[in-house]
Amino acid sequence: MSAKRIYFASDFHLGAPDAVSSDARERKVVAWLDSIAEDADRLFLLGDVWDFWFEYTTVVPKGSIRLFGALQRLRDRGIPIDFFGGNHDFWTYGYLREELGITVHKKPITLELQGSTCLIGHGDGLGPGEYDFKLMKFALNSRIFRWVFHFIHPDIGLQIAQYFSRRSRKKNMKKDAQFLGEKEFLWQYTQKHHLDSPQIRYYIFGHRHLPLNLEVGENARYINTGDWLKTPSYAYMENGEITLCAQ
Secondary structure, eight states: OOOOEEEEEOOOOBTOSOHHHHHHHHHHHHHHHHHTTTTEEEEEEOSOSBSOOBOOSSOOOSOOHHHHHHHHHHHHTTOOEEEEOOSSSOBOOSHHHHHHOOEEESSOEEEEETTEEEEEOOOTTOSSOOHHHHHHHHHHTSHHHHHHHTTSOHHHHHHHHHHHHHHHHHHHHHHHTSOOGGGOHHHHHHHHHHHHOTTOOEEEEOSSSSEEEEEETTTEEEEEEOOSSSSOEEEEEETTEEEEEEO
């Protein structure tokens, strides 16, 4: 029997840019999830699974039935799933945990996986720059904003939020498609962080929409899982080593 693998994926952006293309992408995601069921030991979803997600007390956005079914099949096999809220879907409260048994994280976490110390998260708001985005995220994630938004009828609230989500994605589409070299802010973040935390071997993030495997110092790597809007990509750990894959 082959060694068990820990899988990492992010930025499916289900719902974008339209129902037809999103449905096709969801089917690809589900096919991939079903394909890893035999050898998966754990699955990390690193955010922006949806182009927008907001949970009201008794209402969640419609759709994603195939995705939820695939995740439930993995959970029924006893495979742990960790979800990190991204900048498009950080308004998750109890639904994923209560309905699917998924562990939800709001911030990056440090874990020991297969003998390697890893820092794992979505990646938004880390590193230099993006100051307008960081301010907006702080405001949108405030208790006051969430309290007010809950009083807007879901049909209206979700339409408003989806409009701004699409606008944000289109605004950053060109930048997301380009490798910024030394100005890659998450790469800069990992290099600075590693000076104080040399024990970390892998920094694993999404958010940048580019599959990246870059050196951080002498003994660490920055892994970005890319996205599924263009060429589907993901990473897996086996025997403490990470491999980055593009389908």
